[in-house]
Amino acid sequence: MKHYAYLYIFLLVFLCFPLTGCQSKNAVPYQTTNIAMGTTISMSLYGDGELSSTGDAVLDTLREIENSLISWRVADSEIAQANASAGSVDGFELSDTTAAYLETVLEVAKNSDGALDITLGRLSRLWDIGGSNPQVPEASEILELLADIGYEKVTLSSNTLLLPSNMSLDLGAVGKGIGCDEIYDLLRANSSVNAATVSVGGSIITYGSKPDGSNWNVAITDPRYDNSYLGILSLSGTNYISTSGDYEKYIMEDDMRYHHILDPLTGYPAQNGLISVTIVCDNGLLSDALSTACFVAGYEKSLELLKIYDADAIFVDENYNVYVTDGITDAFTLSNDVYTLQ
Numbered sequence: 548m549k550h551y552a553y554l555y556i557f558l559l560v561f562l563c564f565p566l567t568g569c570q571s572k573n574a575v576p577y578q579t580t581n582i583a584m585g586t587t588i589s590m591s592l593y594g595d596g597e598l599s600s601t602g603d604a605v606l607d608t609l610r611e612i613e614n615s616l617i618s619w620r621v622a623d624s625e626i627a628q629a630n631a632s633a634g635s636v637d638g639f640e641l642s643d644t645t646a647a648y649l650e651t652v653l654e655v656a657k658n659s660d661g662a663l664d665i666t667l668g669r670l671s672r673l674w675d676i677g678g679s680n681p682q683v684p685e686a687s688e689i690l691e692l693l694a695d696i697g698y699e700k701v702t703l704s705s706n707t708l709l710l711p712s713n714m715s716l717d718l719g720a721v722g723k724g725i726g727c728d729e730i731y732d733l734l735r736a737n738s739s740v741n742a743a744t745v746s747v748g749g750s751i752i753t754y755g756s757k758p759d760g761s762n763w764n765v766a767i768t769d770p771r772y773d774n775s776y777l778g779i780l781s782l783s784g785t786n787y788i789s790t791s792g793d794y795e796k797y798i799m800e801d802d803m804r805y806h807h808i809l810d811p812l813t814g815y816p817a818q819n820g821l822i823s824v825t826i827v828c829d830n831g832l833l834s835d836a837l838s839t840a841c842f843v844a845g846y847e848k849s850l851e852l853l854k855i856y857d858a859d860a861i862f863v864d865e866n867y868n869v870y871v872t873d874g875i876t877d878a879f880t881l882s883n884d885v886y887t888l889q
């Protein structure tokens with residue numbers, strides 16, 4: 548995983564845009580970089596008082612979500628317990644929060660015709676791209692697991708989740724976005740923070756307005772060249788930005804790139820002509836869910852999906868063309884001449 552790439556985004560956002568004018572007004576009062584949820588967390592907090600304790604609380608929140616909710620590796624997380632209940636007639640009783648998140652995820656699965664499908668847990672573990680034993684599995688193994696995948700086989704009624712046997716959920720596609728939503732709640736409840744940006748791997752929240760009223764400048768990672776970026780998104784206020792790409796976790800075998808975003812229809816890494824998708828919208832879970840869904844669905848189908856959620860996107864295709872949706876055309880500046888803005 549390219550931890551350093553995220554660090555690089557962070558440095559770009561905060562260092563590459565030296566703020567002219569009054570320094571003291573513009574200086575970021577609290578900045579830190581840490582590891583949580585298996586990725587780099589970079590944050591900048593603006594406000595008064597004990598900002599470091601808020602910074603610690605942000606990290607605690609992310610670790611809590613990871614351990615008690617999302618991680619299938621942590622035996623008593625809700626998802627691990629739900630997975631262990633697969634096949635039981637009673638199902639598993641989720642917390643209100645998790646049930647609400649799952650409801651949204653299942654809705655995106657439906658609206659994307661299964662491009663996003665969190666029921667592929669056994670398949671993503673078989674590939675293990677980004678894990679300790681990544682491999683290109685035998686076609687027969689993939690076929691066997693495909694039979695048990697399908698968001699439409701999940702039943703969620705009020706908080707009771709019923710999973711058929713042999714099904715295992717993987718919330719990897721939405722965890723960081725959920726993290727950003729929880730960070731929003733935390734910051735809202737904390738009167739000492741007026742503005743903030745936190746990047747949780749490829750998912751970012753910009754919160755509130757900087758003291759000098761200037762926009763947030765978010766650098767979008769170059770999907771092909773390390774230590775470079777594609778362009779800058781200039782946004783005001785609270786936004787959620789999430790990027791999915793084939794460059795984050797992958798293995799090369801026989802000149803083929805096998806990356807971590809799987810097409811639930813084929814069981815193989817998605818190949819619909821895109822190498823990166825960035826989503827901008829007003830919800831963290833949705834930004835993350837849609838970035839994965841659009842990456843799998845491809846450019847044309849994604850446009851329909853984005854309309855449903857009033858979300859915007861930057862697509863990069865394999866021929867290095869960049870497509871930006873109307874809502875953020877003015878906000879995005881391409882700054883890399885390897886790519887062509889269409």
Ligand code: ADP
Nearest residue numbers: 662663664665671719720749791807808809839
């Ligand atoms: P990242 O987590 O690296 O930022 P994504 O948000 O795109 O990237 O999520 C990718 C992760 O989601 C994979 O590592 C895997 O755990 C899971 N996943 C892969 N393909 C899909 C898919 N089609 N639908 C749902 N989850 C997926």
Ligand code: MG
Nearest residue numbers: 720835836839
């Ligand atoms: Mg995602």
